[in-house]
Amino acid sequence: MSDSPVPANPAPPPQPAAAGGAPILSVRDLAIRFRTADGTVTAAADVGFDIRAGEIVGLVGESGSGKSQILMSLMGLLASNGHASGSAVFRGEEILNAPARRLDALRGASMSMIFQDPMTSLNPYLRVSTQLVEVLERHRGMTRAEAMAQALAIMESVRIPDAARRIRLYPHEFSGGMRQRVMIAMALLCRPALLLADEPTTALDVTVQAQILELIADLARSIGTAVLFVTHDLGVVARLCDRVIVLYGGRIMESGEATDIFGDPKHPYTRGLIDSTPRLDERSHGELRTIPGQPRAAQLAPMGCPFEPRCPHRVVRCRTERPAPQEAGLRQLACHEVRL
Amino acid sequence: MLRYVIRRCIGVIPTMFVLMTITFFMMRLSPGGPFSTNRKASAEIIANLNRHFHLDEPLWQQYLRYLWGVLQFDFGPSYKMRDYSVADLLIQGFPTSLKLGLAAILISTLVGVTLGTLAALRRNSWIDYGASTVGLVGIAVPNFVLGPLWQLLFGVMWGLLPVAGWGQSWTQMILPVVSLALPNIAYIVRLTRGSMIESIRSNHVRTARAKGLGERLAIWRHALIGGLLPVVAYLGPATAGIITGSIVVEKIFSVPGIGRYFVEAALNRDYTVVMGVTLLYGFLIILCNLFSDIVYGVLDPKVRYE
Numbered sequence: 001m002s003d004s005p006v007p008a009n010p011a012p013p014p015q016p017a018a019a020g021g022a023p024i025l026s027v028r029d030l031a032i033r034f035r036t037a038d039g040t041v042t043a044a045a046d047v048g049f050d051i052r053a054g055e056i057v058g059l060v061g062e063s064g065s066g067k068s069q070i071l072m073s074l075m076g077l078l079a080s081n082g083h084a085s086g087s088a089v090f091r092g093e094e095i096l097n098a099p100a101r102r103l104d105a106l107r108g109a110s111m112s113m114i115f116q117d118p119m120t121s122l123n124p125y126l127r128v129s130t131q132l133v134e135v136l137e138r139h140r141g142m143t144r145a146e147a148m149a150q151a152l153a154i155m156e157s158v159r160i161p162d163a164a165r166r167i168r169l170y171p172h173e174f175s176g177g178m179r180q181r182v183m184i185a186m187a188l189l190c191r192p193a194l195l196l197a198d199e200p201t202t203a204l205d206v207t208v209q210a211q212i213l214e215l216i217a218d219l220a221r222s223i224g225t226a227v228l229f230v231t232h233d234l235g236v237v238a239r240l241c242d243r244v245i246v247l248y249g250g251r252i253m254e255s256g257e258a259t260d261i262f263g264d265p266k267h268p269y270t271r272g273l274i275d276s277t278p279r280l281d282e283r284s285h286g287e288l289r290t291i292p293g294q295p296r297a298a299q300l301a302p303m304g305c306p307f308e309p310r311c312p313h314r315v316v317r318c319r320t321e322r323p324a325p326q327e328a329g330l331r332q333l334a335c336h337e338v339r340l
Numbered sequence: 341m342l343r344y345v346i347r348r349c350i351g352v353i354p355t356m357f358v359l360m361t362i363t364f365f366m367m368r369l370s371p372g373g374p375f376s377t378n379r380k381a382s383a384e385i386i387a388n389l390n391r392h393f394h395l396d397e398p399l400w401q402q403y404l405r406y407l408w409g410v411l412q413f414d415f416g417p418s419y420k421m422r423d424y425s426v427a428d429l430l431i432q433g434f435p436t437s438l439k440l441g442l443a444a445i446l447i448s449t450l451v452g453v454t455l456g457t458l459a460a461l462r463r464n465s466w467i468d469y470g471a472s473t474v475g476l477v478g479i480a481v482p483n484f485v486l487g488p489l490w491q492l493l494f495g496v497m498w499g500l501l502p503v504a505g506w507g508q509s510w511t512q513m514i515l516p517v518v519s520l521a522l523p524n525i526a527y528i529v530r531l532t533r534g535s536m537i538e539s540i541r542s543n544h545v546r547t548a549r550a551k552g553l554g555e556r557l558a559i560w561r562h563a564l565i566g567g568l569l570p571v572v573a574y575l576g577p578a579t580a581g582i583i584t585g586s587i588v589v590e591k592i593f594s595v596p597g598i599g600r601y602f603v604e605a606a607l608n609r610d611y612t613v614v615m616g617v618t619l620l621y622g623f624l625i626i627l628c629n630l631f632s633d634i635v636y637g638v639l640d641p642k643v644r645y646e
Contacts, residue, residue: 075550077546077549077550100554100555101554103552104552104553104554105552106552107549107550107551107552108550108551108552108553109552112550112551113550115543115546115547115550117543120542120543120544121543121544121546121547122544122547123544123545123547123548123562124544124566124640124641124642125565125566125639125640125641126561126562134551134553134557134561135551135552135553138551138552138553138554138557139552170641170642172641172642183547186547186551
């Protein structure tokens with residue numbers, strides 16, 4: 001069951017943070033539900049985590065595990081049939097279901113988001129300069145000229161060549177990778193405290209994926225922005241992230257520092273994920289390993305562990321009883337069979 | 341852009357030529373002639389008339405003669421309305437149809453876009469249902485039912501507006517303009533609602549919200565252009581259709597426009613008048629489409645006119 005019976009009070013992080021500093025984002029008991037024609041679908045439940053200033057956290061899981069919806073709920077961008085409950089405190093302020101005016105003061109300024117598909121996330125009818133400048137006009141009250149100068153500077157810092165000319169262009173005149181650079185520039189314009197990145201490289205060529213990821217991580221570190229990375233690419237997480245949260249069926253299976261998780265994965269699902277990541281240095285040219293079975297349809301809302309149907313170590317009570325989270329240091333684990 | 345406009349304008353000439361040729365020969369395929377319904381006239385008189393108007397010549401010769409005339413902007417005499425040339429008839433009637441049509445298209449666009457956008461923003465609210473009802477009624481109930489109904493209600497029963505007529509008072513314009521606008525309002529409401537709903541849900545509008553711009557800017561600056569593009573594309577041909585007059589509306593409200601010529605001239609085999617209105621309609625369609633394409637190109641930077 002959930003780790004705290006009192007949902008509203010932002011509880012202090014489970015451990016004195018080794019990374020230092022109080023969390024800038026504390027999520028507790030987050031649940032996301034969608035009303036559909038077939039009834040209520042639960043996309044995520046009992047989700048809780050902290051993000052400290054400047055930290056890069058990876059949120060990992062298969063398609064449909066609810067990772068993107070968690071980001072959407074934090075930004076107040078859930079679809080109209082979606083509802084989030086629980087609490088998310090951002091720099092001392094409750095942002096879950098906060099009024100739109102309050103959210104508009106934060107969004108784009110102190111928290112911003114990069115979306116999955118750079119091809120459609122920019123407005124095709126407006127120049128890139130217009131789309132950058134309007135953020136600064138809205139949040140920083142700058143004049144057009146000041147905003148333009150700053151927009152140009154950020155275009156250069158995301159390493160868009162010939163930025164002075166390109167800023168006058170329309171999005172369709174950019175390649176996918178360049179458009180995602182523009183999106184990154186737009187998200188970082190106001191030097192936000194928190195950046196939410198929803199699979200920012202999935203839609204891109206493999207050759208530019210690494211560049212974009214490095215760029216996000218570099219810039220975030222240089223301006224002290226914390227990043228919550230949603231991805232299903234474990235390689236990305238291992239390389240860039242300080243901490244990892246592993247999600248399955250809308251619930252957290254395991255979380256901890258990246259080095260610990262990859263050095264010693266505990267949860268059967270995490271192990272399956274790591275085992276099924278192809279490695280270049282592997283000598284055997286055998287078959288790709290997979291986790292048997294299909295992700296559970298969210299509306300089944302199981303009583304027990306969501307991973308139970310596919311788990312190689314399942315026992316009877318995994319089906320009926322939800323494993324209580326075990327904690328040790330920064331590490332958390334939800335499993336009946338494996339001990340921390 | 342300028343080169344594109346010039347090229348399109350040059351393209352008008354072959355299009356008009358083809359339109360003229362097809363209409364000329366198709367019309368002659370139908371039986372009868374302009375004087376064949378005149379029962380009082382003897383065969384001799386009809387033969388004389390035909391000779392006078394060169395209708396006894398071989399068809400290709402008549403065609404060349406007509407073509408030669410058109411090149412000098414001479415569209416010939418009307419065979420039915422003596423003493424009038426086709427140019428006279430069109431110059432007399434077209435300004436009226438144009439005025440009526442422009443007023444109707446302006447009102448259709450304003451009302452249609454506003455209602456359609458509101459319906460998209462407040463889906464499943466009373467305004468959405470109201471706009472959908474207007475749309476349904478406007479499309480389903482024809483002008484010849486609504487026109488007389490307006491006359492009966494506003495003109496006869498309540499005496500608020502003139503029943504018919506044209507040119508004495510601006511209030512005479514209201515009922516015909518509304519009658520002509522309503523089907524277009526209906527169509528534009530449905531078009532706008534559908535494309536605005538799609539636009540509001542698009543990824544770049546979500547980005548605008550994620551930037552904290554607020555709902556108003558997200559809609560006005562980021563959703564509206566994409567949502568209105570289909571309306572712009574529709575307005576081109578719709579405007580051409582509406583300013584060349586409507587036989588139904590002009591008849592009901594006794595408006596002296598050119599709408600009636602489309603039907604009357606064809607029934608009377610008044611060859612030159614049919615040719616004249618067809619060429620005018622064709623020319624306006626091309627012109628309005630060009631205009632709508634230019635507006636589209638200004639709004640959508642992905643469209644490049646080379």
